[in-house]
Amino acid sequence: MPLLKVTGLSKVFQLGRNKTVTALNNVNFEVEDGEIFGILGPNGSGKTTCLKLLLGILFPTEGSISIMGKNQFDVEAKSRIGFLPENPYYYEYLCGTEVLNFYGRLFGMPKGLIKERTEYLLKLVNLQDAGKLALRHYSKGMLERIGLASSLINDPKILILDEPTTGLDPIGCKETRDLLVRLKEMGKTILLSSHFLSEVERVCSRIAIFHRGNLLTTGSLSSLLNQYGADNLEDLFVKSIEKYDVELESGKPVAATD
Amino acid sequence: MGKMWVIATNTFREALRKKTLYILLVVALVAIGTSRFFSFLAAQDELKMIKDVSFATIEFFGAILAIFTAMGGVSGEIEKKTIYTLLAKPITRKNFIIGKFLGQSMVILLNAILISLFFIGLLISKKAVPDMEIYKSLLLIYIELLMIGAISLAVATFATDAFNIILSFFLFITGNLSVYFKQVIERTENIIFKGLGYMLYNIIPNYENFNIRDQVVVGVNVSWQYVGQTILYGVMYIVIAVLVGIYFFQKREV
Known part of the structure; x- marks a missing residue:
């Protein structure tokens, strides 16, 4: 049984009385236990909308989501998820340690465990010297790292990361990539939304490409490269989007493959 | 209760670390402090003036604090996008609204206690012993402020800040x-x-209904029965407002 299953997921936003925007259109995919699943797509393709639906922040117009056999609003399912939003916004009046303590308490973790995890995670993301510093004094890269640490506070089974390397310098990006691989080795299942194709190419077992709210294709990188006759992920990305746009102009239906 | 309490304490801590509470507190204390400079009035009139100004100040500045804390509790979280990290956690939207209400109630209580202590201190410095009627009035003002905060919290779940301020x-x-x-x-x-x-x-x-200061200032006793009934009326409004807030927030997409 897949750890996460998305079936016929659509999201239509109502803009005013007669105007609607389809942000996500009949999306289907599954994420298996222990894999790093990459979500790719240009800006406005529906990636973040999809993640917000998975987390119960938005409500689907149609379709269903199953996380470890439960729906996305189930408190038990949520307790096994870690989430890092794009450009993480945290309580700037809290210091790093307090942020981790706050989120740990929301997971109902005991004090001792929160303290233990906080020390471990601050070290893991190289913020052990900034634990007592208020977040308003953190750089963008430091905020990204404390965000990553807070997404791991509950030792989640599924980690949902929305652009985790935005704002990080090249060394920070490499450290994050290495961390993702380590987390995968620890048995975590990771959903990674990213603009950085090289990052996805290096760490993901399977990928999904979104465009204009549609899931164009999903599968392992090697199978998709073969399918599209592409040389690398960048080539695959461009070809899949161009193919969709051409088919859309000619009125042909476009179906996602798995 | 555990997770609601976590939200509540964080809301309280946020208020303590922001300037709004302290600015309102200083202005309120200055307003009460200036009431004692009416020394040209007879001693009895001066006490009446202190009581009247103090009750009005606790109510007015408490109302401003209640409205802005409630509003910031919902729209602030949405604007700063911290709401994403909260709703992704194993808490329900009901937990969130009740937690926010508890947190803002603590902020309002702290503000009311600090101003009240200053007011009572001022009375004592004038050799006046604060009687039970004063505490009854302060209690009713606190319940009124909780009502104002609860209504503002409910409105914040479906309306803009501007609308919320005007309506509140x-x-x-x-x-x-x-x-x-x-x-x-x-x-x-x-x-x-x-x-x-x-x-x-x-x-x-x-x-x-919550304004008994005219009676208190002139030394008329207010029955506990009236105080109890008025508190019950306030609690009823608070419960309805919080339920309305939960209803709308459960439907709201952020």
Whole structure:
């Protein structure tokens, strides 16, 4: 049984009385236990909308989501998820340690465990010297790292990361990539939304490409490269989007493959 | 209760680390402090002035704090996008709203206690012993502030900040003038306006009920039965407002 299953997921936003925007259109995919699943797509393709639906922040117009056999609003399912939003916004009046303590308490973790995890995670993301510093004094890269640490506070089974390397310098990006691989080795299942194709190419077992709210294709990188006759992920990305746009102009239906 | 309490304590901590609470507190203390400079009045009048100004100050500045804390509790979280990290956690939207209400109630209580202590200290410095009637009045003002905060919290779950500020202050003013409002309705001859007026009169929270300062200032005792009934009326409004907030927030996409 897949750890996460998305079936016929659509999201239509109502803009005013007669105007609607389809942000996500009949999306289907599954994420298996222990894999790093990459979500790719240009800006406005529906990636973040999809993640917000998975987390119960938005409500689907149609379709269903199953996380470890439960729906996305189930408190038990949520307790096994870690989430890092794009450009993480945290309580700037809290210091790093307090942020981790706050989120740990929301997971109902005991004090001792929160303290233990906080020390471990601050070290893991190289913020052990900034634990007592208020977040308003953190750089963008430091905020990204404390965000990553807070997404791991509950030792989640599924980690949902929305652009985790935005704002990080090249060394920070490499450290994050290495961390993702380590987390995968620890048995975590990771959903990674990213603009950085090289990052996805290096760490993901399977990928999904979104465009204009549609899931164009999903599968392992090697199978998709073969399918599209592409040389690398960048080539695959461009070809899949161009193919969709051409088919859309000619009125042909476009179906996602798995 | 555990997770609601976590939200509540964080809301309280946020208020403690922001300047709004302290600015309001300083302005309120200055307002009360200046009331003692009416030394040209007779001793008895000076005490009345201190009591009257202090009750009005606790109510007015408490209302401002209640409205802005409640508003920031919902729209602030949405604007700063911290709401994403909260809703992704194993908490329900009901937990969030109740937690926010508990947190803002703690902020309002702290503010009311600090101003009240200053007020009582001022009375003692004037050799006046604060009687039970003063504490009854302070208790009713606190319940009124909780009502104002609960209504503002409920409105914040479905309306903009601008609308919330206008509506909350409109209710604060009309709710404190409900006696006059009723008199206007009684004098109205048009049946439609009269019916509409009575409907509004019954819906708008009657904050006037919580105002016993005129009696307290002149030394008239207010019964515990009245205090109890008024608290019950306030609690009823608070429960309804929090339920409305939960209802709308459960449907809201952020």
